[in-house]
Amino acid sequence: MSEHLLLVERKADWKEHFPDLPVAAIDDYLKEPAEAYPPNLRVINLCRSQRYLSEGYYGSLLAEARGHRVVPSVRTLQDLSRKAIYSLDTEDIDRKVAKVLGRSRAGLQPIVLELTVFFGQCAPREMQEIAGQLFSLFPAPMFKVEFRLQGQWQIHSLKPFALNSLTPAQEGEFFSALDGYLKKPWRRPRGARSHRYDLAILHNPDEQLAPSSPAALTRFVRAGRALGVDVELIQARDFGRLAEFDALFIRETTRIDHYTYRFARKAEGEGMVVIDDPNSILRCTNKVYLAERLAAQKVPTPKTVILNRDSVLRAEELIGYPVVLKIPDGSFSRGVFKASTRSELESIAKKLLKESDLILAQEFVYTEFDWRIGVLNKKPLYASQYLMSRKHWQIVNHEAKGGPRHGGFNTVDIGAAPAAVVRTAVKAANLIGDGLYGVDLKLTDRGVMVIEVNDNPNLDAGVEDKILGEALYRTLMEDFIRRLDTSRRSQAAAIRAPSPDSA
Numbered sequence: 104m105s106e107h108l109l110l111v112e113r114k115a116d117w118k119e120h121f122p123d124l125p126v127a128a129i130d131d132y133l134k135e136p137a138e139a140y141p142p143n144l145r146v147i148n149l150c151r152s153q154r155y156l157s158e159g160y161y162g163s164l165l166a167e168a169r170g171h172r173v174v175p176s177v178r179t180l181q182d183l184s185r186k187a188i189y190s191l192d193t194e195d196i197d198r199k200v201a202k203v204l205g206r207s208r209a210g211l212q213p214i215v216l217e218l219t220v221f222f223g224q225c226a227p228r229e230m231q232e233i234a235g236q237l238f239s240l241f242p243a244p245m246f247k248v249e250f251r252l253q254g255q256w257q258i259h260s261l262k263p264f265a266l267n268s269l270t271p272a273q274e275g276e277f278f279s280a281l282d283g284y285l286k287k288p289w290r291r292p293r294g295a296r297s298h299r300y301d302l303a304i305l306h307n308p309d310e311q312l313a314p315s316s317p318a319a320l321t322r323f324v325r326a327g328r329a330l331g332v333d334v335e336l337i338q339a340r341d342f343g344r345l346a347e348f349d350a351l352f353i354r355e356t357t358r359i360d361h362y363t364y365r366f367a368r369k370a371e372g373e374g375m376v377v378i379d380d381p382n383s384i385l386r387c388t389n390k391v392y393l394a395e396r397l398a399a400q401k402v403p404t405p406k407t408v409i410l411n412r413d414s415v416l417r418a419e420e421l422i423g424y425p426v427v428l429k430i431p432d433g434s435f436s437r438g439v440f441k442a443s444t445r446s447e448l449e450s451i452a453k454k455l456l457k458e459s460d461l462i463l464a465q466e467f468v469y470t471e472f473d474w475r476i477g478v479l480n481k482k483p484l485y486a487s488q489y490l491m492s493r494k495h496w497q498i499v500n501h502e503a504k505g506g507p508r509h510g511g512f513n514t515v516d517i518g519a520a521p522a523a524v525v526r527t528a529v530k531a532a533n534l535i536g537d538g539l540y541g542v543d544l545k546l547t548d549r550g551v552m553v554i555e556v557n558d559n560p561n562l563d564a565g566v567e568d569k570i571l572g573e574a575l576y577r578t579l580m581e582d583f584i585r586r587l588d589t590s591r592r593s594q595a596a597a598i599r600a601p602s603p604d605s606a
Contacts, residue, residue: 107145107285108132110162112152116267122278129162133409133461137169137399145285146173147244151265153180155360156431156459158411161391168386168395175243175263177385177392181359182368183241183263196236197257203229204256214252215259219273221245221280237261245269245277300587301333302580303348305366307355308338315354318564319576323352326576330584345369350376350583357384357559358432376586378538379558386535387558389431390463397553402531404553405545406466415452418464419445429463430455441467468552472513474520474544476528477560477567480537480582483529485567485575486520488513489543514569527551539579 109126111117117126129150146166150159153175160180166173175183204216218225222245223238225231237248243263251259269277306320307313315323320336327334337344339362345351351370357363357379364384370377379387386392394407408421418426428451430438438455442448455462471491477484490511517525528542531553541560545552561567568575 106141106143107147108140109147109149110159111266112150112159116149116151116265121274129158132162133158133165133411137395140169140171142170144169144171146171147281148173148175149244149266151267153263155181155184156461158460161461164389164392165395168392169399175241178368178381179241179243180263181364181385183243183246183261185365196233196240199233199236200250200257201255203233204250216250216256218248218250219245219276220248221273221277222284224276224280224283226276244281300331300350300584301335301348302327302350302352302583303335303337303341303345304352304354305337305339305363310355312356313354314356314559314561314563316563319562319568320354322564322568322573322576323354323579326573327580327583330577330580332580332584334580342366342369345375346373348375350587351378352579352583353377353379353559354562355559357388359385359388360432374590376583376590378583380536380538383536383538383540383558387540387556390429390555391431391461393555394463394465396534397531400530400534402527402534402553403551404465405468408464410452410456410462410464411460412456415449415456416445418442418448418452422464422466424448425467427465427467428452428455429465431459431461431463468545468547470545470547473554474524474528474546475560475567476517476520476525476532476542476544477562478529478532478540478542479578480585481529481533483517483525484539484578485571486515486517486525487567487569488515512566514567516570521546521551523551527553531556 107125109117109124110129110132111126112129114126114128144166146162148159148162148166150157150162153159153163160177163173163175163177163180167177218227218230218234220234220238223235225234234248237246241261245266246261246263248258249260249262250256253259304320304323306315308317324334324336332350335348342362342365345366348370351366353363353367355363357367363379364381367377367379367381367384371381386396391409394404394409397404398407405427406422408417410418418428425441425443426448428440428442428448432438440451440455442451452462472488475487475489477486490513524544524546528544531542532540535556535558538558539560541557543554543557545554562575562579571578
C-alpha cells in the first residue's frame with residue numbers, strides 16, 4: 104500500500120483512541136517543502152474548513168501541486184460548493200433514488216431524509232449503490248446527502264463535514280471505510296467521449312478586458328467554418344444549450360468562482376472537448392498552486408514565499424524590498440501590489456488576507472517588457488512582448504485616469520524569440536496540461552524567470568496574430584478537430600471491443 108498522510112486542522116482533532124495512522128496538522132503540511140514528503144504520497148484532507156481559499160482548501164491545492172494524490176481534490180471541493188454543478192451531475196442518480204426510496208420508504212410520511220457517506224460507504228444496504236455512485240462523482244472522505252420528497256424523492260444537497268463532527272456511533276463506520284479505501288489502488292477517473300463537430304465559443308461582449316476582441320472572434324468563426332466546423336458564439340445565458348455542441352472554447356476571463364468554470368465542468372461532463380478544461384482553470388487561476396508546482400519541478404521563477412497571517416514578515420526576511428504581493432486568483436495585473444516598506448507590506452498583506460488565508464510574496468524583478476509565449480498541445484504557438492504601461496511597473500495600470508491603461512506590444516516570429524525563453528515556457532505549460540496556455544516570462548541578467556501560466560491567454564486581432572495572421576485561428580480550429588477525431592476513434596474502438604460477458 105502506498106504511503107499516506109491524513110491532514111487535520113488541529114492535532115487534537117485526532118483523538119487518543121483513534122487508530123495509529125500518519126497524521127499532520129494542516130499548518131505543518133503547508134510550511135514543509137515538497138521534498139519533505141515522498142512523491143507517491145496519498146493525502147486524505149480531513150480539515151474542518153475547506154471553503155475556498157481556506158487553509159483546508161490550500162491543503163488540497165498544494166497536494167496537487169506537489170504531485171500527491173489527494174482526496175478531496177480542489178475540483179471536488181469546488182463542485183460540492185456549487186449546487187448548480189452537482190445537481191446536473193446527479194440527474195441519473197436521482198432516478199435511482201426515487202426508485203429505491205419510493206420502494207423502501209413506502210407508507211412513511213417524512214419529506215426529508217439524510218444519508219451519511221464515508222468514502223463511498225453507507226449504513227443502509229439499499230442505499231449502498233447510490234452512495235458509491237455519488238463518491239465516484241464527488242470523491243470526498245465524508246459528506247451528507249439530503250433527500251427531499253418533491254413529487255418524487257431526489258437529491259437536494261451534498262454537504263461535506265469534518266472529522267470533529269463525528270458522533271461516537273459514526274467513528275467505527277468512518278474508520279472501517281477509511282481502512283477499506285486505503286487498501287484500494289489509486290484510480291484516476293475515466294475520461295469522457297465526444298461525438299459531434301459543433302463548436303461553441305463562450306464570450307461576454309460587455310467584458311472590459313476580454314481575452315479575444317470581436318474581430319478575433321469573427322476570425323475564429325471563419326476559420327472553423329472553413330474547416331467544416333460549425334462555430335457559434337454563445338453567452339452565459341446559453342448554459343442550458345451546452346449539450347447541443349461537441350466542443351467548447353472559452354474566450355472569456357476564467358475564474359473558479361464564476362460561471363466560466365461551471366461551463367467548463369458541464370462541458371467535460373457532457374463528453375465535450377473543452378478549452379479551457381476545468382483542471383487547467385483550477386491550476387492556473389491560483390498563483391499559490393502555480394508557485395508550488397513550478398518550484399517542485401525546478402522551473403526558474405523570481406524568489407517566491409507563501410504567506411499567512413502569522414508569517415507576513417517572512418517576505419521582508421527572505422526577499423527584501425521592494426516586494427510584490429499577489430492575491431492567489433487575480434488576473435490582468437489585478438490583485439497585484441508592490442510594497443517598498445514594512446508598513447506598506449503589513450498594510451497590503453492585511454487587506455489581501457481578508458480574502459484568502461494564503462497570499463504570495465514575490466521578488467520584484469523589473470524588465471521593460473514581459474515575454475508571452477503561447478503554447479498549444481505542448482508546442483509553442485506564438486511569441487509576444489508585452490511592454491510595461493507608461494510610468495508604471497505593470498503591463499496594465501488599473502489606477503490610470505479614464506480606465507485601465509495598457510503598455511505596448513511587439514509580436515515576433517516564434518523562431519526569433521530567445522530559445523531559452525521558449526523552452527522554459529513550454530516546460531512550464533506542460534506542467535498544467537495539453538491545452539492552450541500563455542506563459543509570462545522575464546529575461547534577466549540572471550536568466551529566464553517564469554512569472555505565471557495563464558489558462559485563458561489573449562488572442563487578439565492585430566496583436567498575437569501579427570505574425571501568423573489567419574493561420575493562428577486555423578491552427579486552433581485544427582487542434583479542436585484533432586481532439587474530436589481522437590475522441591471519435593476511441594468511441595468507435597470501445598463499441599467494437601467485445602464485452603467480458605461475450606468472451
